[in-house]
Amino acid sequence: MNASLLWILLLAGACVGSFINVVAWRLPRQESVVWPGSHCPHCGHSVQWHDNIPVMGWLALRGRCRDCHQPIASRYPLVEALTGGLWVSAAWASGFSSNHLLTAPETTVITLVGGVVLISLLMPLVLIDIDHLWLPEPICRAGVIAGLLATGLVALFAEQETARSVLFNHLLASAAGLLVLESLSALAERLVGQPALGLGDAKLAAMAGAWLGLGGLTVSMGIAVFSGALFGGLARITGRLKPREPFPFGPFIAVGIWLVWLMGPQWWWSQWVALIEP
Ligand SMILES: [Zn+2]
Numbered sequence: 001m002n003a004s005l006l007w008i009l010l011l012a013g014a015c016v017g018s019f020i021n022v023v024a025w026r027l028p029r030q031e032s033v034v035w036p037g038s039h040c041p042h043c044g045h046s047v048q049w050h051d052n053i054p055v056m057g058w059l060a061l062r063g064r065c066r067d068c069h070q071p072i073a074s075r076y077p078l079v080e081a082l083t084g085g086l087w088v089s090a091a092w093a094s095g096f097s098s099n100h101l102l103t104a105p106e107t108t109v110i111t112l113v114g115g116v117v118l119i120s121l122l123m124p125l126v127l128i129d130i131d132h133l134w135l136p137e138p139i140c141r142a143g144v145i146a147g148l149l150a151t152g153l154v155a156l157f158a159e160q161e162t163a164r165s166v167l168f169n170h171l172l173a174s175a176a177g178l179l180v181l182e183s184l185s186a187l188a189e190r191l192v193g194q195p196a197l198g199l200g201d202a203k204l205a206a207m208a209g210a211w212l213g214l215g216g217l218t219v220s221m222g223i224a225v226f227s228g229a230l231f232g233g234l235a236r237i238t239g240r241l242k243p244r245e246p247f248p249f250g251p252f253i254a255v256g257i258w259l260v261w262l263m264g265p266q267w268w269w270s271q272w273v274a275l276i277e278p
Contacts, residue, residue, distance in 0.1 A: 009091055009116075010084040014054035016120050017083030021076050024127035027136060043068035054080040083123055086258070090115030093262045106157040114150030118211060118261060121146065122254040125204065129250035135200025140207050144174055147210030166213070173209030173217045181205045197249060204253045212260050219265040220256035222272075228252035 023033050038047040045067040051057040058077040065072060094111035095101065101108050121143045129135050151170045155163035181202035188197065209217040228249050235241040260268060 005091065005096070006088055009087045011054075013084035013087030013116070013119075014080040016087075017080035017123070018052065018054045018076075020083060020120065020123045020127070021079050023124045024079075024131065027124070028128055028132045028134065040065045040068060040070070040072075042070040054084070079123065079127065083119065086119045086123075087116050089262060090119060104158070107154050110150065110153045110157065114146070114154070114211075115261065117146050117150070118143070119258070121207075122258060126251045126254045129200070129248040133198065133246060133248050135198065135204055135250045137200070137203060140200070140203035143204075143207035144210040147207060147212075148174070151210070151213075169213045170210055173212065173214040174206045175209070176214065177205030177207075177209035177217050177221075178202050194244070201249050201253060204250055204257075208253060208257045208260075211257060212265065215265040215269075216260045219268045220253070220260040223256035223259055223268065224249070224252040227255060 019033075022038065026033050036046070038052055039045060040047065042065060045065070047057075048066070051061055051066055055077045058072060058074075061072070063072050063074060064070065091112055094115055095104075095108050096112050121139055125135050125139055125143075148167065148170060152163065152167045155166040179202075181197060182199070185197040185199065185202065205217070205221065208220050212220055231252070232241065232247060235247065236243065241247055
């Protein structure tokens with residue numbers, strides 16, 4: 001891949017990651033995400049622009065506030081670096097690095113922009129779900145709309161005859177994701193007597209359907225259930241989670257969505273088949 005493009009994406013992604021940190025902190029507290037500027041949660045002093053440079057600012061301050069010297073969580077630079085890295089992975093998956101850019105420039109650019117938008121919506125959802133066991137509906141709704149828009153545009157530029165059926169598939173998958181998870185949640189609540197899934201999980205599944213279509217929805221939910229069950233089992237065995245203590249499922253759905261967006265549902269399906277039929 002073009003090295004300068006890689007750096008631009010890494011830096012732009014890290015800057016957006018910095019904003020995602022702000023959103024993840026302020027949205028659940030019903031604070032404005034644009035005003036006032038960043039300030040230290042301990043002493044309230046505003047953060048100077050050069051201390052706010054993604055990752056570098058934190059490293060230069062050695063993870064402490066310039067004014068009160070209280071530690072600044074390492075999660076902030078980690079989220080910035082991760083967002084930058086995931087933006088680069090979007091460029092790789094969209095074919096930006098290969099000759100796709102020459103043969104199909106429109107779809108390559110739309111796919112890259114779509115991937116970057118998808119990551120930037122999934123990241124705050126994951127962080128807020130980890131902190132508050134809550135997946136904010138406005139972000140999920142924006143994710144459904146963005147997913148259908150990206151799907152429609154790519155289909156339109158790629159093959160005009162099939163555009164309508166591709167969009168219909170993703171629309172159907174979005175509704176199916178919402179309905180299936182909501183019914184499973186209601187069923188589990190009746191059987192176990194406590195909600196097994198949050199309502200937000202159904203909204204995130206709707207987002208998965210909008211971006212990935214019916215096949216992609218199925219595979220991404222498979223990855224989510226598998227990794228979530230593995231995590232939940234290990235966490236309970238090691239005592240990090242109490243027997244009935246809930247844990248956020250949103251991050252596992254988000255990982256499933258991203259892995260399927262990167263590699264495509266067919267690739268994951270063939271991996272699964274190879275695993276069970278050696
Ligand atoms: Zn401070």
